[in-house]
Amino acid sequence: MKNEKTALKENQGVSKPGTTSKSAAEKIKKNRVKQNSVDEFVSRILDGDITFLSRAITLVESTNNKHQQKANEILERCLPFANKSIRIGITGVPGVGKSTFIEAFGKYLTSKKSKVAVLAVDPSSTINKGSILGDKTRMDQLVTDQNAFIRPSPSGKSLGGVAQKTRESIILCEAAGFNTIIIETVGVGQSETVVHSMVDFFLLLKLAGAGDELQGIKRGIIEMADAIVINKADGENKQNAQIAKVEFNRALHLYPLKESKWQPKVLTASAINNIGISEIDQMISDYIIQTKENTYFDFKRNQQNEFWLLSTIEQQLKNNFYNNSKIKDRLSIEVSNLKKGKTTPFNAAKRLLNL
Ligand code: GDP
Numbered sequence: 001m002k003n004e005k006t007a008l009k010e011n012q013g014v015s016k017p018g019t020t021s022k023s024a025a026e027k028i029k030k031n032r033v034k035q036n037s038v039d040e041f042v043s044r045i046l047d048g049d050i051t052f053l054s055r056a057i058t059l060v061e062s063t064n065n066k067h068q069q070k071a072n073e074i075l076e077r078c079l080p081f082a083n084k085s086i087r088i089g090i091t092g093v094p095g096v097g098k099s100t101f102i103e104a105f106g107k108y109l110t111s112k113k114s115k116v117a118v119l120a121v122d123p124s125s126t127i128n129k130g131s132i133l134g135d136k137t138r139m140d141q142l143v144t145d146q147n148a149f150i151r152p153s154p155s156g157k158s159l160g161g162v163a164q165k166t167r168e169s170i171i172l173c174e175a176a177g178f179n180t181i182i183i184e185t186v187g188v189g190q191s192e193t194v195v196h197s198m199v200d201f202f203l204l205l206k207l208a209g210a211g212d213e214l215q216g217i218k219r220g221i222i223e224m225a226d227a228i229v230i231n232k233a234d235g236e237n238k239q240n241a242q243i244a245k246v247e248f249n250r251a252l253h254l255y256p257l258k259e260s261k262w263q264p265k266v267l268t269a270s271a272i273n274n275i276g277i278s279e280i281d282q283m284i285s286d287y288i289i290q291t292k293e294n295t296y297f298d299f300k301r302n303q304q305n306e307f308w309l310l311s312t313i314e315q316q317l318k319n320n321f322y323n324n325s326k327i328k329d330r331l332s333i334e335v336s337n338l339k340k341g342k343t344t345p346f347n348a349a350k351r352l353l354n355l
Pocket residue numbers: 092093094095096097098099100101231232233234269270271272273
């Protein structure tokens with residue numbers, strides 16, 4: 001495996017600055033994408049070739065129809081080899097320590113011979129062009145670990161579109177032999193809900209406050225969380241973290257038992273000092289054992305597949321509708337009539353849908 005490490009750096013969207021100009025890199029990428037057959041992609045991905053994994057994800061993320069078609073063929077062929085990982089969602093406000101935690105946790109897992117892929121769903125990536133995981137100073141140790149693969153959030157016009165691409169990338173990563181998939185997201189809009197719909201275990205990172213832990217936290221997130229980890233439990237914060245732990249534990253017990261029959265846990269950690277990391281890994285293993293035994297694990301994955309089938313249909317129908325030239329022309333006329341008070345939104349919608 002000559003250059004897995006080098007290839008890793010070159011192909012994780014985290015290439016060395018100044019080595020190739022952006023447009024030249026794009027051209028090279030495009031040519032490579034053209035040259036390789038679906039067969040080649042599939043066999044290289046199944047061999048764990050990170051360069052091909054990266055290129056396949058680029059196809060998945062492309063808006064070009066031909067690329068998408070190729071991506072779909074690769075995905076279908078990889079599907080029988082997917083599904084063999086544990087998918088973990090991690091959320092928390094900016095600054096809570098997500099990337100520090102993922103780096104510590106990821107390194108811990110790779111030290112145990114696991115292969116870890118880190119993907120992201122960042123709905124803001126289109127607006128501000130930046131994205132979580134896009135910054136190469138983050139996770140600098142994990143980035144050079146040959147058993148880790150880090151991919152920034154795809155950009156897209158809608159959260160659904162961004163999430164769909166990440167979900168497809170999970171399949172490719174699994175086929176390439178990654179057995180732990182971490183999906184990072186920030187608590188913006190509905191992003192936690194979509195990430196929850198693609199993972200087995202959902203972990204919420206929190207900071208200890210001044211005793212008002214439950215304030216400002218969305219009820220829905222608490223309901224989704226399989227664990228709350230209070231990070232930065234170090235230095236002066238240690239005691240506050242313990243208090244927060246007790247408070248969250250008490251609050252979690254007030255919620256009805258989850259369908260998984262798993263009682264969500266509250267743990268403390270200091271990601272920066274690697275404290276609490278092995279306990280979190282153990283807790284996730286316990287969850288997997290319990291939910292595999294009571295069959296919830298497979299039930300949830302099936303449910304998620306159904307959800308993604310339906311949401312992909314919705315997405316496609318919407319795309320077809322808005323990309324239809326007749327609709328495009330007529331839509332502006334209807335909007336203008338609406339503004340002049342000549343029609344109602346419902347009548348206008350009816351006419352457009354009947355075109
Ligand atoms: P993110 O925005 O959620 O990804 O947060 P980062 O991982 O970038 O961390 C934000 C800041 O918190 C950085 O300055 C980290 O060094 C710091 N930080 C992260 N984890 C810990 C921790 O466990 N303890 C302490 N004291 N600081 C931490």
